[in-house]
Amino acid sequence: MNENYGEQIKTYRINLGMTQNQVAKELDVTPGYISNVENGRTAMSLRLLIYYSKLMGITLDELVGNIEPDYKKSSTDNALWSVIQTLDDEQKDKLIKTIKLWQS
Incomplete structure (x- = not known):
């Protein structure tokens, strides 16, 4: 478990003004x-x-998606793939051209 996990849980609680109770x-x-x-004990x-x-x-x-750096990358890849799957062939061609422009 990442050491920031408990801190992240605490941060959300404090940001909402809630007590542990x-x-x-x-x-x-x-x-x-x-x-x-x-405190990361459990x-x-x-x-x-x-x-x-x-x-x-x-x-x-x-809440937990950014605990492991590799997870964020894979989560972003999965989100991108989900969007791409909804595109028709013409939209996919436009996307490829746009990506190639960004890479230049």
Whole structure:
């Protein structure tokens, strides 16, 4: 686990002006559990990460997507690929020409 994971969890909580007690109540866990997560002593389960991201008003990807540098790259590649798949052949040709212009 990346050492910034707990700090990131804490930063979102603080930015929303919530206490550990408030977050713990919303997630149905103890304040000590939240403290342990924020201090990197324990990891949230996927279920709790999903609930936490909803509580913070962010996507799960925003919450954990930048923990590993390689993940961000692959996430961006996947997002680009999803968009490309929706294009027709003419749009794909235009995209290729545009990319080639950027590379010049």
